[in-house]
Amino acid sequence: MESSSLHFAHRFDQVSGSAIREIFKVIAKPGMISFAGGNPSVTALPDEKVSELAVKVLKENGKALLQYGATEGYPPFVEALHQYITETVGFQPEAVLPVTGSTQAMDLLCKALIDPGDTILVENPSFLGNLQCMRLYQANLIPVASDEQGLLPEDLEEKIRRYQPKMLYTIPTFQNPTGRTLSFERRKAIAELASRYHMIVAEDDPYRDLRYSGEKLPAIKCFDTDDWVVFLGSFSKTISPGLRVGYLSGRPDLIRKCTVGKQSSDVHTANLNQAIVDQYLRQRLLPDHIRAISSDYARQLDRMLGHLQEISGLVRFTKPEGGLFVWAELPENMDAKALLNKAIEQKVAFVPGTHFFVDGGHENTLRLNFSNSTLEQIDQGMNILKDLILQESRR
Amino acid sequence: MESSSLHFAHRFDQVSGSAIREIFKVIAKPGMISFAGGNPSVTALPDEKVSELAVKVLKENGKALLQYGATEGYPPFVEALHQYITETVGFQPEAVLPVTGSTQAMDLLCKALIDPGDTILVENPSFLGNLQCMRLYQANLIPVASDEQGLLPEDLEEKIRRYQPKMLYTIPTFQNPTGRTLSFERRKAIAELASRYHMIVAEDDPYRDLRYSGEKLPAIKCFDTDDWVVFLGSFSKTISPGLRVGYLSGRPDLIRKCTVGKQSSDVHTANLNQAIVDQYLRQRLLPDHIRAISSDYARQLDRMLGHLQEISGLVRFTKPEGGLFVWAELPENMDAKALLNKAIEQKVAFVPGTHFFVDGGHENTLRLNFSNSTLEQIDQGMNILKDLILQESRR
Numbered sequence: 001m002e003s004s005s006l007h008f009a010h011r012f013d014q015v016s017g018s019a020i021r022e023i024f025k026v027i028a029k030p031g032m033i034s035f036a037g038g039n040p041s042v043t044a045l046p047d048e049k050v051s052e053l054a055v056k057v058l059k060e061n062g063k064a065l066l067q068y069g070a071t072e073g074y075p076p077f078v079e080a081l082h083q084y085i086t087e088t089v090g091f092q093p094e095a096v097l098p099v100t101g102s103t104q105a106m107d108l109l110c111k112a113l114i115d116p117g118d119t120i121l122v123e124n125p126s127f128l129g130n131l132q133c134m135r136l137y138q139a140n141l142i143p144v145a146s147d148e149q150g151l152l153p154e155d156l157e158e159k160i161r162r163y164q165p166k167m168l169y170t171i172p173t174f175q176n177p178t179g180r181t182l183s184f185e186r187r188k189a190i191a192e193l194a195s196r197y198h199m200i201v202a203e204d205d206p207y208r209d210l211r212y213s214g215e216k217l218p219a220i221k222c223f224d225t226d227d228w229v230v231f232l233g234s235f236s237k238t239i240s241p242g243l244r245v246g247y248l249s250g251r252p253d254l255i256r257k258c259t260v261g262k263q264s265s266d267v268h269t270a271n272l273n274q275a276i277v278d279q280y281l282r283q284r285l286l287p288d289h290i291r292a293i294s295s296d297y298a299r300q301l302d303r304m305l306g307h308l309q310e311i312s313g314l315v316r317f318t319k320p321e322g323g324l325f326v327w328a329e330l331p332e333n334m335d336a337k338a339l340l341n342k343a344i345e346q347k348v349a350f351v352p353g354t355h356f357f358v359d360g361g362h363e364n365t366l367r368l369n370f371s372n373s374t375l376e377q378i379d380q381g382m383n384i385l386k387d388l389i390l391q392e393s394r395r
Numbered sequence: 396m397e398s399s400s401l402h403f404a405h406r407f408d409q410v411s412g413s414a415i416r417e418i419f420k421v422i423a424k425p426g427m428i429s430f431a432g433g434n435p436s437v438t439a440l441p442d443e444k445v446s447e448l449a450v451k452v453l454k455e456n457g458k459a460l461l462q463y464g465a466t467e468g469y470p471p472f473v474e475a476l477h478q479y480i481t482e483t484v485g486f487q488p489e490a491v492l493p494v495t496g497s498t499q500a501m502d503l504l505c506k507a508l509i510d511p512g513d514t515i516l517v518e519n520p521s522f523l524g525n526l527q528c529m530r531l532y533q534a535n536l537i538p539v540a541s542d543e544q545g546l547l548p549e550d551l552e553e554k555i556r557r558y559q560p561k562m563l564y565t566i567p568t569f570q571n572p573t574g575r576t577l578s579f580e581r582r583k584a585i586a587e588l589a590s591r592y593h594m595i596v597a598e599d600d601p602y603r604d605l606r607y608s609g610e611k612l613p614a615i616k617c618f619d620t621d622d623w624v625v626f627l628g629s630f631s632k633t634i635s636p637g638l639r640v641g642y643l644s645g646r647p648d649l650i651r652k653c654t655v656g657k658q659s660s661d662v663h664t665a666n667l668n669q670a671i672v673d674q675y676l677r678q679r680l681l682p683d684h685i686r687a688i689s690s691d692y693a694r695q696l697d698r699m700l701g702h703l704q705e706i707s708g709l710v711r712f713t714k715p716e717g718g719l720f721v722w723a724e725l726p727e728n729m730d731a732k733a734l735l736n737k738a739i740e741q742k743v744a745f746v747p748g749t750h751f752f753v754d755g756g757h758e759n760t761l762r763l764n765f766s767n768s769t770l771e772q773i774d775q776g777m778n779i780l781k782d783l784i785l786q787e788s789r790r
Contacts, residue, residue: 006595007561008652009510015655039463047457050667054449062442066635068434100495100639100661107660111531115404133659136506166402200401240461242666244495257403260410264528265502265660266495270668271637272445 011116011136020128020355023340027349033381035350038176038237038324039372041300044293045240049285050276057275065271071263073098074271077278081247084281089208089231091221095255099262100269102206102234102246106130108265109167109202109230109248110137112257119165121199123151125356125365127176130169130204143358144168148318150175150182153189160197167200172220174207174323177356177367181321184217191223199228200254206234206246207323209290212298214321227251235277237324238290245269245277294322300370300378301326307382314393324371327353330364334392337363342388348381406511406531415523415750418735422744428776430745433571433632433719434767436695439688440635444680445671452670460666466658468493469669475676476642484603484626486616490650494657495664497601497629497641501525503660504562504597504625504643505532507652514560516594518546520751520760522571525564525599538753539563543713545570545577548584555592562595567615569602569718572751572762576716579612586618594623595649601629601641604685606717607693622646630672632719633685640664640672689717695765695773696721702777709788719766722748725759729787732758737783743776 027034057065065074072078078096085093099105114120116138122131124143134141142163145155151170159165170190172182182190194201203220221229230250235243248258262268280286304326308317317328330336336352343349353365370378422429452460460469467473472493480488494500509515511533517526519538529536537558540550546565554560565585567577577585589596598615616624625645630638643653657663675681699721703712712723725731731747738744748760765773 006508006646006649009506009508009513011506011510012652012655037463042458042462045458045461047453047461050461051450051453051457054453054667055446058442058446058449062446063437063440064637066440066442066445066637067437068432068631068636100665103659104661111404111406113401113404115406118404129659129662132655136656136659236463241463241662242459242461244661244663244665251401254401257407260407260527261531264498264524264531266499266639267524267636268639270495270639270665272449272668273665 011138014135015132020351023349023351026344031347033348033373033377035348035368035370035373035381037369037372039369040237040241041293041296041371043296046289050240050243053276053279054272057272057279061275065275069268069271071259071268073269074274074278077274080278080281085231085233085249089221089233090218091224091231093249094227095249095252097248097255097258097262098269098274099246099248100266101236101241101244102204102232103129103133104262104265105232105246105248106133106202106204108258108261110134110139111261112254113166113200114139119163121156121159121163121165121168122358123170123175124358125177125353125362126169126358127171127204128355131358134169141358146180148180150180150186151190153186153193156190157193160193160199165199167202168194169202169204170220171204173205173217174210174320174325176207176323177325177351177353178327179318179320179323179325180327181217182220187218187220188223191220191225191229194224194228195226201229202232203229204232206232206237209238210294210297210324211322212294212301230254235280238286239277239280243273243276245273297324297371300373300375303375303378304368304370304382307378307386311386311389314389324369326368326370328366328368330366330389331393332364334389335363336366339366339388339392343385346384348384406533409530410527415746418744418746421739426742428743428768428772430743430763430765430768430776432764432767434764435632435636436688436691436766438691441684445635445638448671448674449667452667452674456670460670464663464666466654466663468664469666469673471677472669472673475673479676480626480628480644484616484628485613486619486626488644489622490647491642491644492650492653492657493664493669494641494643495661496631496636496639497599497627498524498528499657499660500627500641500643501528501597501599503653503656505529505534506656507649508561508595509534514558516551516554516558516560516563517753518565518570519753520572520748520757521564521753522566522599523750526753529564536753541575543575545575545581546585548581548588551585552588555588555594560594562597563589564597564599565615566599568600568612569605569715569720571602571718572720572746572748573722574713574715574718574720575722576612577615582612582615583618586615586620586624589619589623590621596624597627598624599627601627601632602718604633605689605692605719607689607696609716625649630675633681634672634675638668638671640668692719692766695768695770698770698773699763699765699777702773702781706781706784709784719764721763721765723761723763725761725784726788727759729784730758731761734761734783734787738780741779743779
């Protein structure tokens with residue numbers, strides 16, 4: 001009914017979510033080459049294996065899986081996660097909570113920690129979805145500067161002193177949207193700052209397993225001597241986003257609060273979905289699967305970088321060692337939104353970079369996803385983008 | 396680290412969730428006869444059918460199911476829900492949002508509507524989990540009185556005038572914890588009050604399909620001429636709670652806000668789980684399945700009521716026409732918590748009624764679940780409870 005208007009909660013005053021939604025509506029049209037999403041490649045999604053595992057776990061333990069589960073998680077999966085984190089991420093987890101995708105981890109962290117007006121420092125630019133999440137908790141979002149090596153510890157310390165934040169939000173590895181990776185030294189420095197100033201660090205690391213070159217780096221959490229870092233993990237980029245399984249690991253008192261918050265968010269993450277991912281960990285299926293998809297993604301990334309290299313006189317761009325995204329800066333006077341409108345006419349889409357900045361601006365930037373396009377689509381789409389950029393530069 | 400203490404958000408000031416957790420830890424012990432949970436019977440959980448459907452949907456549409464889905468829901472399921480609501484619940488939905496269990500529906504409604512201090516009127520006693528949810532949004536919870544016919548419209552109108560609430564929360568059919576059902580006339584009256592005073596009614600109706608006797612009643616939503624009622628539905632009690640699939644239906648502007656809220660809660664409900672429930676609706680499997688489990692539940696309810704009848708001189712109790720719960724009142728001076736402690740020693744559990752009241756008290760009440768115990772367990776457990784109550788009454 002439009003006639004009788006409702007008063008919505010004030011947490012929505014700053015949130016509309018509309019700009020990006022419009023882009024994603026356009027992308028969904030058939031025939032579109034989309035560099036816009038953060039979707040895994042269709043070929044990377046293991047539908048046959050998931051089907052086989054679903055049958056197995058339902059046969060072995062179906063009644064328990066279909067019954068209510070504990071908010072704390074499906075016990076075998078919690079156990080498998082402990083081992084996975086220890087062996088693969090590289091720290092000894094004190095407490096782990098399975099969640100309904102790592103987006104829920106961010107929601108629960110905010111629920112546990114953030115009162116309206118509390119300050120959260122955020123790497124800038126950053127992941128849109130979680131910026132919206134923090135805004136819905138009416139947090140005061142303060143951007144922290146970054147460069148090729150990720151977050152700048154000097155700017156971080158200055159902002160900590162000035163704003164006394166509750167939390168820092170960062171994606172240290174193959175960052176969304178820039179593809180950049182925080183250096184070893186800075187990981188250490190951030191853990192030290194967190195400990196010195198008693199600030200929670202939300203380390204959101206969904207891309208870490210998708211490394212195509214270079215050396216694996218320890219998580220910030222590995223340098224966390226005093227339990228201020230919370231690690232957010234996901235199986236969305238390695239197994240399936242549609243299953244909605246992620247996890248949260250950190251100090252027990254905080255995980256406990258998140259668990260109470262989760263009780264009234266969704267009671268528990270669906271047992272069947274936890275049990276399927278559990279099988280991936282238990283049967284040690286993940287390394288081979290990741291190896292297979294990484295070799296494809298590496299080729300797709302190379303192909304995209306090759307195209308960008310051809311216009312490197314006009315466009316600056318990142319050269320990620322993994323993940324799903326390349327970040328590009330057009331000449332200063334060029335507008336990525338205008339470029340998008342022209343690109344869409346030729347059935348190519350991407351996300352203008354301005355949306356990822358806490359305070360907007362940076363109209364000449366854009367994010368390009370390479371994982372969800374074939375090499376042919378990358379050629380075709382990048383040729384169109386290159387032409388449009390060259391045309392625009394001559395005006 | 397216990398050494399460096401964290402400041403949690405103020406929304407947790409009123410929420411501990413510990414009393415009930417302690418009970419449920421005890422219940423989980425082997426050999427316990429539990430009248431405490433709200434769990435479907437193990438025999439009611441369709442593990443083989445879910446396995447068969449999982450294989451089918453993953454074969455037919457696996458890549459899409461494992462990919463990111465829309466926050467608005469898996470399109471075939473949204474379509475099937477529209478039809479199911481129209482045919483089975485009995486109103487024409489304007490907008491429907493699939494959610495991760497109907498607990499998430501309540502969370503999203505509060506997210507959309509409730510600022511700290513806003514008043515929510517709640518039927519008293521009511522479902523614990525959703526009371527906690529509303530408390531985490533720092534709502535001002537005001538109890539509304541009810542009798543054998545459910546909520547009292549007179550008390551409701553008085554409370555509306557006095558508190559100008561944002562929302563009323565009610566479970567009209569086979570209520571949790573009392574098993575009572577709101578009468579036809581009162582359903583109509585509540586819809587009229589909502590419209591007159593511009594108050595949202597959250598109609599939480601997870602038990603409506605589990606009717607063992609009497610006439611089916613229209614939802615409050617069916618009397619909603621002016622779009623103030625929001626209907627919360629669930630498949631947890633009819634198919635499986637472990638799958639975490641429910642839905643929310645109401646006015647489009649409110650469903651839209653809930654959708655934006657859901658984007659940063661968990662992005663979307665797992666596609667596989669939506670697709671499995673979709674098959675239940677599309678293949679029209681639900682009526683037969685509900686008929687089968689209802690005939691078992693009816694017998695279990697009868698058996699429990701038979702036992703209570705034997706001590707009807709001491710104990711007042713409800714005689715529900717469906718659902719999962721019977722509500723009992725012991726003699727005024729008898730304490731259900733003390734009774735529970737003695738019952739647990741003999742491996743019988745239930746939930747003391749005081750926990751379901753917004754303002755506590757009512758120490759002589761208790762909730763008994765019959766769905767998750769066999770007839771033999773009901774005999775055994777109720778014999779123990781009867782003996783304990785009789786002993787206590789002689790002291």
